[in-house]
Amino acid sequence: MEFLKPIRQRFAVEYDYTLHFTQDVFGADNPLLYELLKDYSSQGKVKLLAVVDDAVSQAHPDLSDKIAAYGKHFADNMVITEVLVVSGGEKAKVDTAHLNAVLEAIDGNRICRHSFVLAIGGGALVDMVGYAAAIAHRGVKLIRIPTTVLSQNDAAVGVKNSVNIFGKKNFLGTFAPPFAIINDSDFLTTLEKRDWVSGIAEAVKVALIKDATFYGYLEANAKALARREMEPMQYLIHRCAELHMQHIAQGGDPFESGSSRPLDFGHWAAHKLEQLTQYELRHGEAVAIGMALDVTYAHLIGMIDATTLERIKTTLTDSGFELKIPIEKGQEDSLLVGLEEFREHLGGELCITLISEIGKKVDVDTIDKETMKKAMWQLNQWS
Template sequence: MNKKLPAIRQEFQVKYSYQLLFTQHLFAIKNPLFKDVLAEYRPNYPVKCLFVVDEGVLEHHPKLEGQIKSYCNNFKDQIQFTDLIAVPGGEQSKKNQYSVDQCLKAINENAICRHSFVVAIGGGAVVDMVGYAATIAHRGVKLIRIPTTVLSQNDAAVGVKNSVNAFGKKNFLGTFSVPYAIINDLDFLKTLEQRDWVAGIAEAIKVALIKDKQFFEYIESNAEALSNREMEPMAYLIHRCAELHMEHIAEGGDPFESGSSRPLDFGHWSAHKLEYMTNYSLRHGEAVAIGMAIDMVYASLTGVLKDDLDRVLNVMKKVGFSLEVPFEKDVDIKELLNGIEEFREHLGGELTIPLIPKMGTKTDVHSIDYPKMEEAVRSFTYKPQNSI
């Protein structure tokens, strides 16, 4: 056969839609929200639900499992409870395949299909991991995220990414998939440790610096109230941060990150490396705060940022962040700087680091002055006091 056959080309578009809802006491019988979310999908038909819950959440909310079962039983015409499994909280859930296998086993044993729901309840790492498991089962079962930390309610759970760690790298394995819904229950925040309450504020500062000067000024004027765990400013912070995040996904033109520019990863090249190098003793938000501080100083050293460096650093400190890089040895500094190339590798293609030239805007740089970046890192390194 000598005749060359023509290429076949096709193009199609897929429309995605999802919602972020706010409530308190989600599984109180008097609160119909969760039942109504399932009714939107399939009215008057019992929809199978598998609940995967962060062990730490169950520990701090010992009545939660019973509340979920009672709620499902009360609305059994709409909800078919199948099982509730507990998984380790924090980065432990993402460190290896064990937690993913737990979820997949439960999905299989409870016959969760593509018209059923996996309901992930926990912090950002758990939501990431459960989302990954749900996406690879049957090429994708439906997912409802119920984030329980500040960081997950304003950032980690409101996007379209799922992941686990592998080969010593954060988020090496992952998927893009759109959850059916995210439900923020502010009541879960009341039992957070102070570190976790504060850590989530980092992502709000990040998105404010990138996109919204007025939002940064709100955080600045409410820094003390936020540090003191006042719920009203925190509720607004979560709502506005999540809103900006979701607007970026919808309007940025690259929701599945096929390009190299990722403004929402401001401060993240070093944050991911810091988490790994400290064996995840740093919370993600704590590492992001340090990462933003490093990049703000670097932007100042290179002339990208003209003003507001001290103002931004002071706000982060006032909220409650320590901006100390937890090591000072040359070998550790070099290893941290290797995170720049690992970040490029994770993105693929051209190195793209977002920097802040002025509050509320960002610019991308595609090369790094390593001596100046090292200077920026060392400005935050640990300096032990001389013993007397």
């Protein structure tokens, strides 16, 4: 019977997005955002809703006025409908009130699928606003303007958006590439030291799994980075973001349908440590500890030698990280729960990225928990 035969179709969707580098993005003499919108549409004015991290707003008290003035200066092709200031940091992803506030603003400002949401803030704020943009009208246009090292080199340059729920990090989320990302180095100048240092972890991560030459640069410049020297930081951000975006585009699995997640190196422990410390640990601080733990484990199982282990731990500490795991004796199992939660997050099969040498990753599907416990206390004794 003809009407019982299956019907199949196949289609592909092409994505194209660009990471731009600038200074003073909302200065009247900076046409970058104007040009992006001009290239998007010749149909008249485009509406924009700006959502700003409250910490960024406090550090740059004139920012809301500058955004409004920018809209007026380029009024021929844009309308800034509102500048909404909401909480940043991990609380932006934990408390649904912030997500609801963005969704209400999208609705109240009549932001449609041909309008734009500007997400201006750190990685958590960008994650949350990106999720709101992705689910409103099944997707409104998003431009990310990340303001921290971690968001400029990692969190904002990918295709993921998320919020936390059920006590689990990134449990709700989408894969939705932004229209564009704009890195403005001026925002880095007002960062707290912890936020400056925190983002270095993601650069060390991607260097360890992909680029030994880049790792050598980070190793040689670790103390300069800790001193907040801008030139090495700008190179770090550019190269880290480049490697991240190459992985998404050329890795063959941009929406993570498989189990291998090399960009999550060090993250199974990091996500759990964030939760166990009530998010007192910054994400990058937790990733640094997670990487140090996993390379200690890799050494214990004979995957890397002692010299490599020492180099990595020294690079992290020289960059400004504290590597002591914030758990007491007897609490090891509370951290190891993170392995099971990570397995669930991957889709049922455990796949942990380790390294066999600097610049070369290895995926393993089993972790010996007793050896991992030994790694925890060896790392803490070293710290």
